[in-house]
Amino acid sequence: MLVREAMTSPVVTIPPSATVRQAIRILHEHCVTALPVVDEPGRLAGIVSEMDLLQGVFEHDPRAFVRPVATTASPSPRLVEEVMTREVETVRPNTDVAVLAETMMKTRIKSVPVLDGSTIVGIVSRRDLIAILARGDARIRDDVLAAIAEYGAVGARWDVSVRDGAVELRGRADESAQRIADVLARTVPGVTRVSIHG
Numbered sequence: 288m289l290v291r292e293a294m295t296s297p298v299v300t301i302p303p304s305a306t307v308r309q310a311i312r313i314l315h316e317h318c319v320t321a322l323p324v325v326d327e328p329g330r331l332a333g334i335v336s337e338m339d340l341l342q343g344v345f346e347h348d349p350r351a352f353v354r355p356v357a358t359t360a361s362p363s364p365r366l367v368e369e370v371m372t373r374e375v376e377t378v379r380p381n382t383d384v385a386v387l388a389e390t391m392m393k394t395r396i397k398s399v400p401v402l403d404g405s406t407i408v409g410i411v412s413r414r415d416l417i418a419i420l421a422r423g424d425a426r427i428r429d430d431v432l433a434a435i436a437e438y439g440a441v442g443a444r445w446d447v448s449v450r451d452g453a454v455e456l457r458g459r460a461d462e463s464a465q466r467i468a469d470v471l472a473r474t475v476p477g478v479t480r481v482s483i484h485g
């Protein structure tokens with residue numbers, strides 16, 4: 288599966304000049320965990336996450352402590368550009384989702400903007416990947432059968448079974464038809480593995 292099939296689009300973005308409070312409200316209203324930060328010409332300037340926005344926004348409640356707690360002398364950040372991450376991991380629409388998932392696990396990044404050239408066309412979050420994996424086996428089976436029927440080799444008949452996202456194809460087909468069926472099954476959202484038995 289490719290990133291373009293998993294990404295959320297259109298993307299909710301925010302300018303660097305927005306306030307931290309505005310960014311917090313946008314995150315909350317759109318139920319997202321990160322916002323790409325876009326400068327005036329529309330280029331990606333950074334990304335701001337829930338964690339970035341929580342920096343210094345709460346003061347200690349004196350009721351929670353026996354002794355008074357010292358407050359920080361420095362003011363809390365006011366603008367998105369003060370808290371955003373400037374070095375942003377990005378992907379292209381035709382990137383393999385498996386490669387993206389590995390990158391997200393290694394780097395512990397929760398959301399990755401999708402760029403087509405310099406244009407932001409989507410964003411992929413961990414939640415998007417979980418939603419794909421949460422698809423039911425019956426739906427995956429139907430989608431695999433539909434893909435094979437639409438694009439598959441003429442004359443090849445397949446028995447398709449799916450268990451926990453793992454697809455098993457059984458049928459009599461030549462090597463070329465097997466390759467086509469394998470590729471088509473792997474493009475279906477929610478498929479984790481494909482095996483073919485003649």
